[in-house]
Amino acid sequence: MNLDTLNPMKKHTFIGPEAIQKIYQLCDELEFGKNVLLVYDKTTKGLAGDTIAKILSDYDYNVEGYAITDSNEFNVDYTEAIIKRTKRDFVIGIGGGKSIDVAKLASYNCDIPWISVPTAISHDGFASSRSSITCTNGKESKKAQSPLGLIGDTNIIFKAPSRNYYSGVMDILSNEIAVYDCMLAESKTGRKVDQEALDISFSCASEILLNPEEFKNKTQDSIAKLIELGIMSGKAMQLAGDSSPASGFEHKTSHALDQILKIPKMHGEQVGVGTLGAKAAYEMLGEKTKYSFDVTLNAFKTIGLPVCYPCLEISQKDVLEAYMMANKINPGRYTIGNLVEESGISWEKILKSRKLI
Numbered sequence: 001m002n003l004d005t006l007n008p009m010k011k012h013t014f015i016g017p018e019a020i021q022k023i024y025q026l027c028d029e030l031e032f033g034k035n036v037l038l039v040y041d042k043t044t045k046g047l048a049g050d051t052i053a054k055i056l057s058d059y060d061y062n063v064e065g066y067a068i069t070d071s072n073e074f075n076v077d078y079t080e081a082i083i084k085r086t087k088r089d090f091v092i093g094i095g096g097g098k099s100i101d102v103a104k105l106a107s108y109n110c111d112i113p114w115i116s117v118p119t120a121i122s123h124d125g126f127a128s129s130r131s132s133i134t135c136t137n138g139k140e141s142k143k144a145q146s147p148l149g150l151i152g153d154t155n156i157i158f159k160a161p162s163r164n165y166y167s168g169v170m171d172i173l174s175n176e177i178a179v180y181d182c183m184l185a186e187s188k189t190g191r192k193v194d195q196e197a198l199d200i201s202f203s204c205a206s207e208i209l210l211n212p213e214e215f216k217n218k219t220q221d222s223i224a225k226l227i228e229l230g231i232m233s234g235k236a237m238q239l240a241g242d243s244s245p246a247s248g249f250e251h252k253t254s255h256a257l258d259q260i261l262k263i264p265k266m267h268g269e270q271v272g273v274g275t276l277g278a279k280a281a282y283e284m285l286g287e288k289t290k291y292s293f294d295v296t297l298n299a300f301k302t303i304g305l306p307v308c309y310p311c312l313e314i315s316q317k318d319v320l321e322a323y324m325m326a327n328k329i330n331p332g333r334y335t336i337g338n339l340v341e342e343s344g345i346s347w348e349k350i351l352k353s354r355k356l357i
């Protein structure tokens with residue numbers, strides 16, 4: 001697909017207050033056809049789904065809607081069945097995560113495009129090509145497709161809890177480690193990731209690291225900026241052909257925590273503190289990084305983000321178990337976690353060096 005189809009500076013992307021009103025314009029521009037399936041949940045139907053259905057119906061679109069109950073295989077299969085039975089031309093995913101994941105995967109499996117309408121920005125999934133789906137063996141990240149259009153209505157997203165916004169900020173900040181891990185992997189294993197993908201991804205994290213004041217408060221402007229960074233992060237993953245520019249060891253620790261904790265914290269919160277954990281390891285092992293630990297820590301503090309695991313109410317025991325488990329997740333991808341294991345230095349020592357546990 002053409003990478004320019006979704007770009008904050010170009011067409012097919014409407015970001016700002018009342019952007020939702022542009023949905024017919026976006027659909028007209030994209031010319032996918034007139035038969036659309038809206039995928040939402042009970043809440044996001046009311047937040048944006050009903051408005052979109054009304055606008056598109058007024059502009060002669062044939063609109064079907066499906067309210068998912070979860071982002072699991074059943075809901076994906078059911079969505080695909082509706083797409084086929086009612087001969088849909090495209091899908092609009094409306095929500096904070098789950099509806100988006102279902103819309104993304106079901107449209108991919110049926111070989112039709114989808115448009116993303118996030119109602120919260122708690123992670124970068126709204127613009128990425130991977131779907132997080134609950135399967136019989138737990139959560140799985142499945143290959144799907146990027147959206148070809150996006151509506152980021154900052155009025156709607158502003159109403160989502162602040163915790164979602166700050167989680168979204170941390171998911172972008174984690175790109176810093178993901179990029180260092182890609183560079184480390186190349187030097188240790190020869191696995192090469194597209195340089196442009198790494199540059200784009202790193203610039204997303206830099207934007208926040210170097211201007212933390214701009215992200216300190218949840219405002220319409222900071223939300224719009226965060227959407228743009230999420231789109232660019234998604235583009236980096238698309239260029240690389242996998243999630244590696246935006247998902248390094250810090251994401252592995254979060255996936256491990258998802259398995260260990262009875263009630264996991266938000267994805268962005270776990271990868272955020274995981275970013276500090278990985279950064280402390282880079283520092284202790286003397287591996288060069290563009291920004292020092294203190295630059296990253298300062299950004300976290302300025303924005304008011306959690307800077308340790310006790311801040312998230314995660315115990316030392318669970319953290320150490322997660323860090324030990326992390327290397328076993330997606331083991332083909334070399335990260336700072338592998339280097340720590342080879343060095344023989346304990347995670348307890350590393351994490352305590354920066355008061356993270």
Ligand SMILES: [Zn+2]
Nearest residue numbers: 123124171271
């Ligand atoms: Zn993430």
